[in-house]
Amino acid sequence: MENSPEKLLQIFNILLVVMLFVLFVLIMVLVIIKVKDIKKQQPKKNEKGKKNNKTISVEDYSKESVYDFMEFDAIEDNMIVRKEGKRCVMVIKCNGSNFDLASEDEKLAIESGFLQFLNSLKFPIQIYIQTRKFNIENSIVEYKEKLNKLERENEKARTEYEITRRNPNSTDKQIKAAYIELKKTNNIYEYTKDVIKNTERMSMNKNVLKKEHYIAITYSPLEDLTSEEKYDKEELKDKAFAELYTRAQSLIRVLNACDVNGKILNSTELAELLYVAYNREQYEIYGIDKVLNSKYDQLYVTTPDIMDKKIKRLDKEIEERAGKKANELVDRVKSEKEQKIKDREDNMDDIVKEMTRIILNQNEQIIGKDVLERATELLEEEEGGAKNEKEERTKKKTTRRATSK
Template identity: 25%
Template sequence: MELLHEKKKNKSDNSSQKYVDIKEIKNGVIVMKNGSLRTVLLVSSINFDLKSTDEQDAIISQYQNFLNSLDFPVQIVVSSRKFNINPYLEIIKEKEKVQKNELLRMQIAEYSNFIKRLTDSTKIMSKFFYIVVPFSPIESKKEGFFAKMMNTFNPNQQMAVRKEFLEAQISQLWQRARQVEAALSGAGLKMTPLGTQELIELFYNSYNPSLNVNTIIKEVESLELE
């Protein structure tokens, strides 16, 4: 949580945080300020144009079935980012240092310079696809049964009941996420939920695109998919 709760903050940081609706991120679940929950699924991509006509029709049909099966809203997000080549260049630099063959070391250095010049002159973008799955507790302007019941408990009991209530909501959120995953798997799409650190860095990069922060968000293929 270091990126969201830095010890030293200036006035602009505090004022901008007022416009961020996120209260906290814990165990891969986003808790909003209004009490609603979110989870974010990282989705693989497919090259639709390379599919045959029958395959394209099947994908469209599966997507239609997915939309028709939903009884809750979802948000589909496409994020384009400038590709950060620095970690790869660091790996090459380390290989150059340990290479004992002078000729190979020169070739590695030339290759590294070529990659750097290429990425400096060409804006290479990478795209990430996400599905945001929400869950909102039933809201009422009047004091409901849950609120009335809470007033009969002492503070420790209230804390235990709230924790149990939140866990029940989170369980329903993950149930929705599994429903989305199952519905889209027929279209050949793989997905995995982002963890806490990945969510923090996703939002940090979204609000600070010019900083080009090196994120730990992995490609879908490199993540464990069930």
């Protein structure tokens, strides 16, 4: 029994050591697990950093990214070159006639020609219709140049007429001839001026549209090559041009039977076609002729962001509605003022008499009481006479209406 406390103390010490050892082991295990987790997270951060760098590089638009968006490499030799010369496209512009205005024989001829056109197709084609706003800016510039020339001629004819008329040696025949020449040049000048004015007014209408029709022919020079044949890029391009030109000419000949005139687009016209396709909203402002004259050697897109367009449209709608509301309020205020003016005009006699009575009462000490009473009596007599006249007029009107009925 004496040794029992010592034994318990020894057992307790042993348990305490064991517990401390187990705790130490657990702490070491947790430290090792933590270190491993940190090592695993470091490569993930590096991968995220690489991904962020990639996204930044994508946002930096390069020449290659623009070409990927455009889906073509270049425009050369009246062809659209795609996929590094492995596929080329040639485009034919078609100008047809009005089928509804043709006679029955002409309609049969056009239909038979179209049937011949379909039967002659031995290769795939694409029909493309492009809607454009009717731009007559170049015509207006030419008209204005002619107008300036006519204005100079008109001033010259006017000067010659004045000189002839003031010259005492001029005969009546010479004066008459100079006057006729002046009238002729003046009429031509005024007519040209009216034409330009009407043309400019028509050009302001943004809803004047026209449709252009095209046939696109695609050819891949690698289709007809065997595995043994090898060509460089220039040879493949020449082969594609020869084949596309032959196909385009055969289509143009067959289209003539349909009363459709065809024409192969050159490189500049192809650039304009693609430029309009990629710039649907702003191609009028930055026309292809302006781009080429400005030495731009690559096409670019100028269409604004869709959200900016919505904000602009909403701002315009808000401005229009605010202006309309302001006009309505102004009209309402004007109508109220006009009603007040009308009421004053209708009751002018009563207002004048009331104002007269007030003035007489205010000046009673100056004019005297007797004069005030007499003036008031005269004023009341005038009011009574005016009432009687009104009643008589109303009676006459009612009697006239009764007799007319």
